[in-house]
Amino acid sequence: MLGQASRRSNICNASARAKARKASLIDSTRMRQLLQTGPESIGASIGELGYRNEMDIYSTRMSGADAVEAALFHNLDNDLSDVMNFCQGPLKSIVAIYVDRFAYEKAKTVLRAVNGGCSDELIESQILPSENPMNAVWLDIVRTTETLHEAASSMAGTPWGKELAKLDDSDATLGEMEDALDRHYYNHALKVSKGRDSNTHLVKYIRTEIDHRNIINQFRELRQNISTEKRLQMVIHGGRLSQSVMTQVSQANSTKEILEALRRSNAFDETGFDEAIEKSDALGSLDPIATLLSHKRHDLLRSFSYLNPVSVFPVIYYIERKVLEIQNLRLLVRGKTIGLTSEVLEAHMDF
């Protein structure tokens, strides 16, 4: 997954393979049928859709939604590993942006486990299941390190190792390390996407992701009454929204003021925001805004994949569609188990 790039990209071959894989993903019709399935039979239905092997691995030890979620992510790790294996050259580095984000999340989980003094058994059994061979390296760090800084040092060989090493003093907290990891992810993604085999649409997509992350963070920080200075510090650089717009956004004192500040940028697509903010204020939750941003990103990626059929986009689009499939299935399983209505589930799914 973090492999070295050879000299030439195999874009045509990789695009074709990605498109073939995408054809085997669950289509929107089948997903809508699953939405109507009861909680008792949804696990069996998911097993029939290509997840049987992984579900059999976890069914001996876990049950219910936990088992299904562990199986889904095990399947995802295997799939992403296959994708990385069939990509070569600079294409591999670009695809790694989308594959490695899960590695960043696992790195954060490991740092949290060590920082919180969590037992190895809990991590192995519930969060990074030992049945998944991709988790072995992470579990090893959890088992062999005692402090946050030891855990950070153990990640020296990773793309973010140097970033964590810069923080390797006695005062760096878990929060600072996690923020550093997130900044590194986006900076690295932009850098790689602008390198060889770069694609302007890919750069635009990553910059849009950065903007969306900044926007939702500003809304979160406003709700939590975080100071203006801190809100400005938390802005990730590199998005399409300019620094001056983000400065104004971080000074806004209400959701409507944030929206007014964002409207000053030509790069901001305001469609649907008025309604989302109204719903968000009424519910007292950022769910409508987060859902809107998620749908916008998926629509953008879908449009790019059609515009660039022989490029890195079909591979990235396949990865994102696979991740979306996993997220939709997880949402269905957990949501139905907990008792969320079909309307709520459908509103949060992307087809």
Added chain:
Amino acid sequence: MRNLALDIKPTRSELINLKRRIKQTSSGYNLLKMKRDGLFFEFRTLLAEMIKAREELVGTYRDALKSIALASSIEGGLAVKSAAIAATSGPEVMVSRRNIMGVVVPKVDGTNLTTTVETRPTGIIGGSPYIDESADAYSILISKIVKAAEMEATLKRLLEEIEATKRRVNALEFVVIPEMKEAQSFIQLRLEEMEREETFRLKRFKNK
């Protein structure tokens, strides 16, 4: 009823003592009645607050369940657990004492009951609004549980004290004070009788 003739000496000094005791007992009875009424007032005030707090607690609990359901469904159970394991310290509760009208009741204070995005150990940039909302909802729930626990324990203690005070008031009103007044009447009657006897004896002696 006690055999007053056997227990009480019908003398003037005894009558004076008894009158003093009746006065003291009546004064104590009035004070206990005031205490009973005061405690009952405090109880009713706190009961109204407690009923409201319980209703809010149930509502807050439902909101917290809903928020964690959404967080688990959208971000995943693994992400929620990953955020949970980051915590290095949990809420702490201290119980001390305070006084309401002479009744010792518990005072419950907590530290670290509520957390915010800034005080939580995880990073801000990569955080999830669903997990934030879930953590906030449970923070509020914990605070309300602590408050409700203090109120319930206080109510229980007040109720016990009201019952004990009521029993004492009733005992004084229906047993002790009536018995003392009866004894007072007995002594007064006996003293008058003795006085009449003495007067008659002197008259007879004079006439002889």
